[in-house]
Amino acid sequence: KNESIQKENDVTQHPNLILTSKSVLEIKSQLGTIPVFDQTLNKTKEEVDAAIKKGIDVPIPKDMAGGYTHTQHKKNYATMQKAGVLFQLLGDEKYAIYIRDMLLEYAKMFPTLPRHPQKRSYARGKIFWQCLNDSNWLVFTSQAYDCIYSWLPKEQTEYLNKTLFKPFADFLSVETPQYFNRVHNHSTWGNVAVGMIGLVMDDEELVNRALYGLENDNIDPKAKDNDGGFIKDKAGKAGFLANLDSPFSPDGFYTEGPYYQRYAMYPFLIFAEALQNKKPELKIFEYKNGVLIKAVDALLNLTDADGEFFPLNDGQKGMSYYTSSLVSAVDIAYYYGTKKPELLSIAKKQNKVQLDATGLSVAIGLREHKEKSFIKKSMELTDGSRGDEGGVGILRYQKEEETLALVMKYTGQGLSHGHYDKLSFSLYENGNEVIQDYGLSRFVNVEQKNGGGYLKENKTFAKQTIAHNTVIQNETSHFKNNYAIASKNHSEKYLFDVSNPDFQIVSAKEKNAYPGTELHRTMIMVNDDKLSKPFIIDITKVTADKKNNYDLPYYYFGQIISMNFKYQTPKTLSTLGDKSGYQHLWKEGAGMANAENVQFTWLDNKRFYTITTATNKEDEIVFARIGANDPEFNLRKDPTIIIRKKQIKNTIYASIIESHGSYSAVKEVAKNAYSNFSKIEKIIDDVNYSSFKIKFKDGREKILILSNTDSNPKKEHSLNINHKKYNWVGAYYYK
Amino acid sequence: KNESIQKENDVTQHPNLILTSKSVLEIKSQLGTIPVFDQTLNKTKEEVDAAIKKGIDVPIPKDMAGGYTHTQHKKNYATMQKAGVLFQLLGDEKYAIYIRDMLLEYAKMFPTLPRHPQKRSYARGKIFWQCLNDSNWLVFTSQAYDCIYSWLPKEQTEYLNKTLFKPFADFLSVETPQYFNRVHNHSTWGNVAVGMIGLVMDDEELVNRALYGLENDNIDPKAKDNDGGFIKDKAGKAGFLANLDSPFSPDGFYTEGPYYQRYAMYPFLIFAEALQNKKPELKIFEYKNGVLIKAVDALLNLTDADGEFFPLNDGQKGMSYYTSSLVSAVDIAYYYGTKKPELLSIAKKQNKVQLDATGLSVAIGLREHKEKSFIKKSMELTDGSRGDEGGVGILRYQKEEETLALVMKYTGQGLSHGHYDKLSFSLYENGNEVIQDYGLSRFVNVEQKNGGGYLKENKTFAKQTIAHNTVIQNETSHFKNNYAIASKNHSEKYLFDVSNPDFQIVSAKEKNAYPGTELHRTMIMVNDDKLSKPFIIDITKVTADKKNNYDLPYYYFGQIISMNFKYQTPKTLSTLGDKSGYQHLWKEGAGMANAENVQFTWLDNKRFYTITTATNKEDEIVFARIGANDPEFNLRKDPTIIIRKKQIKNTIYASIIESHGSYSAVKEVAKNAYSNFSKIEKIIDDVNYSSFKIKFKDGREKILILSNTDSNPKKEHSLNINHKKYNWVGAYYYK
Ligand SMILES: [Ca+2]
Ligand SMILES: [Ca+2]
Ligand SMILES: [Ca+2]
Ligand SMILES: [Mg+2]
Ligand SMILES: [Mg+2]
Ligand SMILES: [Mg+2]
Ligand SMILES: [Mg+2]
Structure with a gap:
């Protein structure tokens, strides 16, 4: 069970999405000396071990949000993503086996699934009642898959690519254009899901689809979603870059407001990190004058003294920068930004880090007591893609x-x-x-x-x-x-x-x-x-x-x-x-x-x-x-x-x-x-x-x-x- | 200004109410080595020094509770009581002078005062709108007076006794029998006020009046107070001991409920401490099987996990064992009880002590880390003076x-x-x-x-x-x-x-x-x-x-x-x-x-x-x-x-x-x-x-x-x- 895996050093390609072969080696060399990272890793191990003990459960989709099948599938992707990290950092094959076995279950089920039986969404998913959650699934699962890709026999990756992942990506995009080809935080998740799995499978076509949207979508310009929002963007643009262009102002303010910005930041930043790892020539963190890093700063400033986001527009009160997507955001902004010591003080309050190179650098910064308090100042954040x-x-x-x-x-x-x-x-x-x-x-x-x-x-x-x-x-x-x-x-x-x-x-x-x-x-x-x-x-x-x-x-x-x-x-x-x-x-x-x-x-x-x-x-x-x-x-x-x-x-x-x-x-x-x-x-x-x-x-x-x-x-x-x-x-x- | 006073050692009688010549010497020998006590003393000194800087202000009574004159007179007695302690423990004469000068102001004003102009109470006071607050004044001021009694020239104590204190005690008792001769928490304050000043002036008649009530009160048995309560006790008893007999059950539950018990505990316990110091033959802490100490335990058990009292009957929410009367109560119960280490854990949360022998013993206990957590257990507290x-x-x-x-x-x-x-x-x-x-x-x-x-x-x-x-x-x-x-x-x-x-x-x-x-x-x-x-x-x-x-x-x-x-x-x-x-x-x-x-x-x-x-x-x-x-x-x-x-x-x-x-x-x-x-x-x-x-x-x-x-x-x-x-x-x- 505890035998260490040698394969990882043989293969240069995977992991290469969020974790990379290089960062895995760096992290392993520091483990035990980086308290916040070590702690997060231990907690993650406890969680995943508990989940593995419970066994694999991939139920036929049925319930609305909050219901049993919904909650179980959410747990599944979250656990797989963590198990992937544990496999890479701890080298215990049981984590890889867990992911593999679960993916095989999904590969068995997915081709048989119609759209979800709950008909409330304008873009019904297959595993969940809406494509948004299916996209969440794929964003997290792509990371898990990347972590075991080189460990899996080639026949198995080919099988999974063909039976599960490529169809999944097509389902979210070409089969659901009204969802994929929008400027909207939900669609960002869709773009990123397709882009992430594209990067894992080295499928350039999927990556381009993610970045630039579908060329033809045949969407009625008057069509609206469940919330009453128009499907079509004013300028008719779509894809990840369009979603980065249009809702963000030059100051990094996201037009939907901080509650949705907090939710959107994760796919934006995690895909940016993946792109930076795999396509550094895109210089994604410099896009639009570095708007991604500015957006993290804007978001941290849109909080009260407890770190709770101002509930502008649709915002649930109590949501704060302690949420896990902000842990990622703060770590990524620190690592890919200018290593601002103020961000370390937020990370210190969060008391956990992302388990990758960004979290490693934050943990090292905290170990070396480099943090400075984050004083929120009076400021104006412009709205509109041009800030006007x-x-x-x-x-x-x-x-x-x-x-x-x-x-x-x-x-x-x-x-x-x-x-x-x-x-x-x-x-x-x-x-x-x-x-x-x-x-x-x-x-x-x-x-x-x-x-x-x-x-x-x-x-x-x-x-x-x-x-x-x-x-x-x-x-x-x-x-x-x-x-x-x-x-x-x-x-x-x-x-x-x-x-x-x-x-x-x-x-x-x-x-x-x-x-x-x-x-x-x-x-x-x-x-x-x-x-x-x-x-x-x-x-x-x-x-x-x-x-x-x-x-x-x-x-x-x-x-x-x-x-x-x-x-x-x-x-x-x-x-x-x-x-x-x-x-x-x-x-x-x-x-x-x-x-x-x-x-x-x-x-x-x-x-x-x-x-x-x-x-x-x-x-x-x-x-x-x-x-x-x-x-x-x-x-x-x-x-x-x-x-x-x-x-x-x-x-x-x-x-x-x-x-x-x-x-x-x-x-x-x-x-x-x-x-x-x-x-x-x-x-x-x-x-x-x-x-x-x-x-x-x-x-x-x-x-x-x-x-x-x-x-x-x-x-x-x-x-x-x-x-x-x-x-x-x-x-x-x-x- | 800072010259030390020698007189205190010459006189054996005063202070002998709450502080005693003996306890003053003990405390002085420990100062600087008893953190909680030292801290409380420093804070008290800051407060009193600030008040002295503001100067003496004894306004003609006019306002209801919350109003200016009401608040000022409350401040006055609180500051005098603390100044008395500071004079004894720090030996700085400025505190004695402050008390003396203020008492002289009160002595000038008191004989000229009619009952308070606000007519809302069935028992109007002179300084405040109700006798209750006048009694508060006298309970605290008696302690201040005791602390400077020996320092004052004899003519001045005679003058103050005759002009201010004896008339004040008579006013609260013989002149206001409907207030003094009751079983009620307000009346307890009246009894104690008269008893405390009686002990200071060595006036046995006043002390007996306090303990046993007025012999004749001519109160209509059907008379009621502002709250609709009957004036006359069912059994027709009155005085401090009656107030101890009747509202307390043998378990120490006070029939009015914890909010009023918290308020009543201070006069009960502070007078008990004074009686113990000056009339130990009364064995007041053994009265009714030690009900006073049991009452403190009962009260601490009548709180939620934050230490807030259950608002049974009339109770204001948020009142808790952090209130100053509970600091006294806990310290007195510790010292005169069996020195229960559980009480120290409450004192530790309170983070202050009463500045006398009881607080000294608590501070020493805490210094020696003797505290044990106070686990609130399930319990029944009987009601009724016989618990039935x-x-x-x-x-x-x-x-x-x-x-x-x-x-x-x-x-x-x-x-x-x-x-x-x-x-x-x-x-x-x-x-x-x-x-x-x-x-x-x-x-x-x-x-x-x-x-x-x-x-x-x-x-x-x-x-x-x-x-x-x-x-x-x-x-x-x-x-x-x-x-x-x-x-x-x-x-x-x-x-x-x-x-x-x-x-x-x-x-x-x-x-x-x-x-x-x-x-x-x-x-x-x-x-x-x-x-x-x-x-x-x-x-x-x-x-x-x-x-x-x-x-x-x-x-x-x-x-x-x-x-x-x-x-x-x-x-x-x-x-x-x-x-x-x-x-x-x-x-x-x-x-x-x-x-x-x-x-x-x-x-x-x-x-x-x-x-x-x-x-x-x-x-x-x-x-x-x-x-x-x-x-x-x-x-x-x-x-x-x-x-x-x-x-x-x-x-x-x-x-x-x-x-x-x-x-x-x-x-x-x-x-x-x-x-x-x-x-x-x-x-x-x-x-x-x-x-x-x-x-x-x-x-x-x-x-x-x-x-x-x-x-x-x-x-x-x-x-x-x-x-x-x-x-x-x-x-x-x-x-
Ligand atoms: Ca708030
Ligand atoms: Ca609103
Ligand atoms: Ca009630
Ligand atoms: Mg708040
Ligand atoms: Mg609104
Ligand atoms: Mg509470
Ligand atoms: Mg009630």
Whole structure:
């Protein structure tokens, strides 16, 4: 059983995909001296040994995600991939035998399989209900196959190539063009699956198919997938390189958002590593100015203080850089990038590495204590393949362990997983959501909840504008919730300036979400030296060609502590509306502002927060809660407060959002339970300028002036306000 | 400034209250070698130095709890107490001067003070809105005064005694008999305040007043306090010893519940320490078989895995053994008890000690690594001064870091902070609430919320039976929510047996909550060797003399995953009822069981839970959520599922509650998302026996038989069920 294998040194070709003969020798020479690597290897060995003990189980495909056959096939490819690595690094033939025997089972079954009996996908797989999972299978299994390729007798590789792998690759591509020939994260998996097995089998035709797509696909340009996304790319491109060109911005932002980027990074990077090993002449890591490495950096910056991804667009909360695809991503970015020591600190937290040359270099770096902490800085990540389709602006504050992060979204639609959330934002304190983005409505891989798939409420609520912290006009989502129109548009960056850490500003405009209306939102993180942490100024200027109703929700968490306006609470609860997501909100109370300023304080996570907002007397404040029209109890019952301006043409929202105090249940002490502000008031609001007075409770006053049409930092401005002249340079004045 | 003081060694009397001349010398000889003590001392010094720097501020009393004058006077007494200790241990006269100057300010102000202008209390204080806080002031200030007593010129102590302290003691006692002469945790503070200052001034009359109460109080026996509690004790006793006799059971359980016990322990123990120092002949720590030390042990056992107290009766969640009164309690229990090494492990977590001989001994114990972990075991704590008024049964499970704790309450009413919650329970997993007790409705010391005081909803919801996980008859709370009746009754223990760790059982009866109806609840924690952790069997037998409606709510947390019965969700939400707390519940859905078994699975805190319950077809299942009729948004919007049996005389609830699986948002894997049980079914239910069949999904079956009228463990039983004969010994059969 434990006899060591000599063959591996005889053959120069395999492994040559992820592991290579050379890297195997290097790793073996270091084993026992590289703690993180050794540990990961041991854990992997334990897992695989346990799986081998259970025996081989290749059931006839039957179940949806979360079900038995689905889960078993997932386990199979994951175990085979690991067993391949163990075979190479430990030299124990039992791992090769395990892979071989399992592959023979699949080779027996595959030719007999029709498409999967579950008919929910526009691109049904054979082993799984959708081709995406079949592609996962092939990406991982290719690696296992590569590891035993030279060990297998030639007749067996020929048999497997012919019976299992070539047909599998054809199935995913020529037989399913609507899946293979797309720009979409799922299709990337398909491209990579075909490319990986092509590299293993030395099948140039498959590799080219993977890189450049099918030449002819006969796909109807109007065809859509299950999520409502168009199959055809705008530019009609397809294949791995197209998937690298189009969804990634030059900054490495992936237009679908971080949750899908995290998922997509693995096939992108693992195939890039394989290409680099086998076709270095492609210089894949230099493609598009090194976008693959930049994408890893972007993704790490799209996380809160816990490493959890901002749930922009469809994103499941809790997913973080501890996920295994990010272990690969960090290791590959370290090895093929500039060996940034900041990446080592993330790897250290992950406490595991990819079991190849990249993980080896990370483990050596950690052994030599080369890590530096990864400080997330304020940054803008542009969207669009050329970086000119809006973006995401992140404003951050950090003082020792205390952090704030504000994320404002002014991107394009983000393909089929995009939300109708132009100029929305979310706010974090120390890894906790203060003002949340709802994320997706789905319990991924929880079979009882629609087989683990997207829930109806993802479309009817989570994607709708009212589910977001941005302005909704006439109770209708942006672009009338029309994906075709939304996909043609994007918000426009107006200003992003974080050069002054005490006054960081992001500003963007949206002109297309509501034809005839322009939305211009400016968010500022002000670090006032009299306050213990920064506060947020949130201005949304609305310019319209007719009277409309406007709603601006803030999705807070926790319990209401106080407000300074009168309101009524109903005896029975009704929904806030009957469409566009409003049908999912219970109206728990409402009141007229009846003042020029309204304050609202809540307690969450042992901290006090206040929104202070400038109002017109006839503005309405609505308390609402998610959960209406939710017959399966799919939605979280989270609260929101909505500032409602009715039958008005041009208007401006101006608010201060602050984290100002804390509560200790052990000491029973409330510290700074009251806001630091007495009010924010609008002074001027015209086409060119909007200006505000901010009054602190300590008596201080500040004037904020925003230039609305010229963001040039060199431009000289001069403005009279109440007989006082203000002169300044650049798009804003604050003093 | 830093000149050392010689006087202290000249005088033998002071300090002699908490610190003594002897202990001061001992501590000084160890300083620098006792890490936890040294650390606490340094932190205390920092705090006090900062306070001294701010200067003395003794404002005219004006505000409610949470307000400025309230907070300042609280700071004052806390700082004085600490300054006294620093003066003794560090010998820096600035601390003595600070105390003296502040006392002189109080002495100037006190004689001029009327009762506090805020009129909310039945016993208004002078410095604070209620005498309770004035007593806090005196308990702490007495200690400070003792520390500088010998340092002060005699004229000054005479002046302070006459002008400030004696009148203060009289004010709290003879001038406020309705407060002083009660059995109530607040009154304990009053007794101790008077006793402490009596000991400092060597005023025997005050000390006796403290120990035995006022002889004549002229209190109307029907008078009630703000919480609706009776002023007069049933037995008409008063004073410190009466407060020690009556609310404590022989097991050290305090009838008001752990939240108030935690608060009461400080005056009890600090006065006991003072008495032990000055009147050792009283042998106070041996009083009532050493109940004071037992009470500390009881309190530590009334916590979840985080050290948070079970919120029985009025209890604010989050309060834990990290609170400073528990630091004192643990140190005093260690020193005056049997120096249990388990207490050291709690002290180690607390990471601070009381700055006196008790803290010194703890710090030395920790320095010498004598601590042993405090394993919380299953236990019963009886209620009632003689231990015959029901109790609390705690069933626990622990395997490495995985713990479960079930708390069933079958106590007396628990004085004015008691809830109408006979036979209710709560369930914890690893410090998280699985099935919650709502706790109190109050934001302690959050001024915006009713000045930090109890909220209306505490009476209208939190205390009501429907706020608890127990049977409600005809939508009316136990004892018709009548405090006078409730106070005369208690539940009766039927059985508590944890001798078999795999089958732990607690059982109790309630015959008075609903005249004509007997409730008999039995809860069992079964550790089945085929399952990864124990499950709970929950049986409530209802025997009534007429048809009634019964509701049994389970207050779960998190999101609903699935259920196996049909239900409807309404288009608008109405309340579940209009009184007894039902007016605070929104009815979110309901359905008929229409089966012999109903299953309900939810996901909370990344874990899957299921309740499997035996039903009659016409039973109704109601989904409800707290929050209706809550105009100030005081309530938490937590959900509940209610099993409703309508128009039935005798009936039996039989459920299995299990924690069976987990979800990882990072791995996106749901493990064991389905219940382990297919059903629980009633086989027999008569006066003498109730029996059930439990069916596991793996095909196994178990028979449970409960003897309903004889809990004798030696009794032999024999019963025919479906032609099979069962013979066993003791109150239950499970096989
Ligand atoms: Ca987070
Ligand atoms: Ca969203
Ligand atoms: Ca309670
Ligand atoms: Mg969104
Ligand atoms: Mg977090
Ligand atoms: Mg209660
Ligand atoms: Mg806890």
